[in-house]
Amino acid sequence: MVESEAMVIPIRAEVREVREETRDTKTYKLYIKGKKSEEFRPGQFLMIYLKGFGEIPISLSDLAHDLEDGVLATITVRGVGVVSRYLLSNVREGDVIGVRGPFGRGWPVERAKGKDILIAGGGIGFAPLRPVLRYVWNNREEYGKIFLVYGARSPADMIYRYELESYRSIPNAEIHFTIDRAAEGWKGEVGFVPDVLTKMKLSQQLVSFVCGPEIMMRIASKRLIEAGIDPERIFVSLERRMRCGMGICGTCQFGPYYVCRDGPVFSYSEVYRYMEVEGI
Ligand SMILES: Cc1cc2nc3c(=O)[nH]c(=O)nc-3n(C[C@H](O)[C@H](O)[C@H](O)COP(=O)(O)OP(=O)(O)OC[C@H]3O[C@@H](n4cnc5c(N)ncnc54)[C@H](O)[C@@H]3O)c2cc1C
Ligand code: FES
Known part of the structure; x- marks a missing residue:
């Protein structure tokens, strides 16, 4: 499969941890097999796919960590509409959701070295x-x-x-x-x-x-x-x-x-x- 095809089709992500932040926001740690932390940069986002509901862009909310055969990526989601509210109400530890990415140009943290x-x-x-x-x-x-x-x-x-x-x-x-x-x-x-x-x-x-x-x-x-x-x-x-x-x-x-x-x-x-x- 060429790289662009891999980015078009969601891959499985296992929800390893769910943490309630506020009344309308939760943080999820997702285990994504086959990925490496170096592929994830601050400021990039994942497309989070919930079968039957749709797909939404959500930013990485922590540095990614390498685990055996995969990576632990973190997202924080505020429930505002159909997909995000469904995620908050229904997705629990142990569930599997779809993800694509990470995508986009992140924050230029490297270029900022040496500066305030x-x-x-x-x-x-x-x-x-x-x-x-x-x-x-x-x-x-x-x-x-x-x-x-x-x-x-x-x-x-x-x-x-x-x-x-x-x-x-x-x-x-x-x-x-x-x-x-x-x-x-x-x-x-x-x-x-x-x-x-x-x-x-x-x-x-x-x-x-x-x-x-x-x-x-x-x-x-x-x-x-x-x-x-x-x-x-x-x-x-x-x-x-x-x-x-x-x-x-x-x-x-x-x-x-x-x-x-x-x-x-x-x-x-x-x-x-x-x-x-x-x-x-
Ligand atoms: C690059 C990127 C990174 C993002 N990162 C995060 C994140 O880390 N955490 C998080 O909670 N949300 C994030 N968002 C916003 C998130 O994608 C939207 O809240 C989500 O797509 C809404 O989808 P829904 O089906 O839940 O709501 P819908 O039912 O589609 O819409 C509900 C309401 O939200 C508005 N809305 C929908 N999508 C957007 C959007 N993209 N921008 C502005 N308003 C919108 C609609 O106009 C409507 O008023 C990010 C968006 C982008 C583009
Ligand atoms: S979401 Fe398709 S071009 Fe940006």
Whole structure:
């Protein structure tokens, strides 16, 4: 079978672990036989196939780990519609689902070596950034300062709550957790991610990785540009409806790009003019 055929036909993935994150979000660890961790890069996505329901693109939410004869890949899914809600309600440990991929251009973590890093995630948009944080943490001496801003609607909407505090032990890192509106008992910050960015002292040589609702990415990128950061060093991950996931069908067209093949990670300088247009 040629490589492209292998990417068109879903392969079996065994659900090894399911973890409830919030009332509408779960994290799944999937064992995929015959794959190797080096094929999976932060920022890439898998097409998750549920027989009889459909297929959806979901980002890798952790670094992949090699196991005997295969790989353990992690995804975090928020239930918003038909396929994602079916997954959350019905797929359990031991079940087998279909996957294709990984697909797409990921975050340029290698190119960012030697530089300060900003990771700014809003809501479920923090999931595709988590492998970036892990990678930079694992290779700590190869990067400058890490700035992390993670925002959610409320404390109960924060994903990975069981590990967030451990991020504070990352050497040479500035960590901000923020929620949209004040809540009882909350000790972190209050306000949207772009507002937190405005208050921070960021170096102009920073490489920024931003993911969240499109409006958040747009405003955050503008704030970073105002702070003197070159749009070529601001990276965003875009979401569009997808079908093939590999540049064949055109469903995910965005300006001159196919998000699945040319992205989902783009520099802001590549996409800002299309992000300004309502409805595309
Ligand atoms: C590259 C990429 C990575 C993604 N990573 C993640 C992830 O890590 N975790 C996660 O929970 N979700 C992720 N998504 C979003 C996820 O693919 C959609 O939520 C999912 O396809 C919705 O399908 P559904 O059948 O559940 O909902 P549907 O019933 O198809 O739709 C429900 C609602 O969601 C909207 N919607 C559907 N698809 C999209 C989309 N692609 N973008 C924006 N709105 C959409 C619809 O307009 C509708 O309002 C990602 C999307 C892309 C393109
Ligand atoms: S989803 Fe088919 S070209 Fe992108």
